[in-house]
Amino acid sequence: MTRKVAIIGAGIGAQHLDAFLKLEDRFEVSVICDLDRDRAQTLARPHGIGVETDVATVLADPSVDVVDICLPPHLHLTAALNVLEAGKHVICEKPLVTSLADADRLAAKATATGRSVFPVFQYRFGPGMAQLRHLIDIGLAGRCFAGSLETHWNRDAAYYAVDWRGTWEGEQGGALLGHAIHIHDLIAALLGPVARIHAETAIRVNEIEVEDCAALTLRMASGALVTSSVTLGAAENSSRIRLAFEGFTVESDHAPYAPAAMPWHFKARAPTTQAELDTALSDTPEAAIGYEGLFSEIAEELDGKPSRAVTLADGRRSLELVTAAYHSARTGMPVELPLDASHPLYKGWLPG
Numbered sequence: 001m002t003r004k005v006a007i008i009g010a011g012i013g014a015q016h017l018d019a020f021l022k023l024e025d026r027f028e029v030s031v032i033c034d035l036d037r038d039r040a041q042t043l044a045r046p047h048g049i050g051v052e053t054d055v056a057t058v059l060a061d062p063s064v065d066v067v068d069i070c071l072p073p074h075l076h077l078t079a080a081l082n083v084l085e086a087g088k089h090v091i092c093e094k095p096l097v098t099s100l101a102d103a104d105r106l107a108a109k110a111t112a113t114g115r116s117v118f119p120v121f122q123y124r125f126g127p128g129m130a131q132l133r134h135l136i137d138i139g140l141a142g143r144c145f146a147g148s149l150e151t152h153w154n155r156d157a158a159y160y161a162v163d164w165r166g167t168w169e170g171e172q173g174g175a176l177l178g179h180a181i182h183i184h185d186l187i188a189a190l191l192g193p194v195a196r197i198h199a200e201t202a203i204r205v206n207e208i209e210v211e212d213c214a215a216l217t218l219r220m221a222s223g224a225l226v227t228s229s230v231t232l233g234a235a236e237n238s239s240r241i242r243l244a245f246e247g248f249t250v251e252s253d254h255a256p257y258a259p260a261a262m263p264w265h266f267k268a269r270a271p272t273t274q275a276e277l278d279t280a281l282s283d284t285p286e287a288a289i290g291y292e293g294l295f296s297e298i299a300e301e302l303d304g305k306p307s308r309a310v311t312l313a314d315g316r317r318s319l320e321l322v323t324a325a326y327h328s329a330r331t332g333m334p335v336e337l338p339l340d341a342s343h344p345l346y347k348g349w350l351p352g
């Protein structure tokens with residue numbers, strides 16, 4: 001079955017379009033909507049796709065099945081609620097919304113309308129992650145003892161020239177919300193939920209309102225201890241995941257925005273042998289990369305098949321980590337998860 005998709009927002013929406021075009025038997029992008037008609041047209045014209053500037057017109061079109069929200073973060077909640085109300089499924093760029101209260105509101109609306117919400121976390125998809133998932137699934141990994149994460153990227157004044165970026169009002173957060181959210185989602189997807197977090201944040205690189213550096217310690221519910229180092233002041237862009245399991249130590253590729261796109265490096269730990277590991281790795285199932293991988297899983301889910309689509313609960317979990325990290329950074333205290341409506345930052349973390 002081919003589902004008709006409307007892409008709202010023609011910035012990162014361009015990369016979404018590329019992925020949908022590779023999945024033409026699952027999705028057909030029928031319209032691209034952006035307040036900036038020229039920006040939408042540049043994307044749409046080569047493919048004969050329609051253009052709109054008004055989201056309401058898109059939502060009123062009964063032929064659209066899925067709306068892919070690629071708007072600035074502060075617009076996600078209202079857009080997603082309206083899409084659900086219009087009886088369509090939502091794909092929504094990160095951050096899904098910007099508080100746990102809003103995530104719960106979205107979940108209630110999804111339940112009420114019987115439509116699905118798929119947060120975008122495309123870093124999970126690709127051969128590297130498929131290798132590690134395969135080894136975990138066949139029991140070669142065992143327990144994860146500890147690991148380290150790096151989101152070491154470079155963002156300068158040109159990046160922050162876009163008006164919504166770098167501000168609490170427009171971006172709603174800094175590197176924890178906008179950049180490291182990917183690697184933190186990935187670690188939770190692999191190891192399960194975070195049980196306790198201690199965070200430090202700082203503005204050290206750019207003259208902005210929101211943090212551009214962070215250091216986190218995470219105690220996973222499994223017992224694994226993970227550290228996460230975040231900066232937007234690195235010399236080059238690099239993402240790195242290094243995890244010590246009972247059976248091996250794995251280090252990801254360092255591609256900043258698609259760390260799972262290439263195979264990862266696995267070093268056996270006795271009594272597991274390298275030969276055993278390499279034989280198992282040679283049986284890793286094929287995996288599409290990034291947005292293509294995510295959207296193909298969403299198609300499976302919408303078809304009622306087992307899938308690895310990112311869920312609304314995953315989206316909430318990513319915001320729970322951000323909420324806890326901001327609270328820890330401001331109080332200097334560790335924060336226990338999960339968080340419910342009684343948490344002081346449940347309704348949002350914006351200062352003041």
Ligand SMILES: NC(=O)c1ccc[n+]([C@@H]2O[C@H](COP(=O)([O-])OP(=O)(O)OC[C@H]3O[C@@H](n4cnc5c(N)ncnc54)[C@H](O)[C@@H]3O)[C@@H](O)[C@H]2O)c1
Pocket residue numbers: 008009010011012013033034035036039053055070071072073075093094095120122162178257
């Ligand atoms: N997953 C990733 O790796 C990744 C990468 C980049 C950006 N993002 C996320 O994607 C989202 C968009 O980021 P971006 O970099 O593309 O931003 P952007 O500012 O480049 O693009 C957003 C577009 O939305 C349009 N827009 C704004 N309000 C609108 C409205 N009411 N109706 C129609 N169009 C409207 C703007 O004209 C603009 O073209 C953000 O949430 C960001 O965090 C995710």
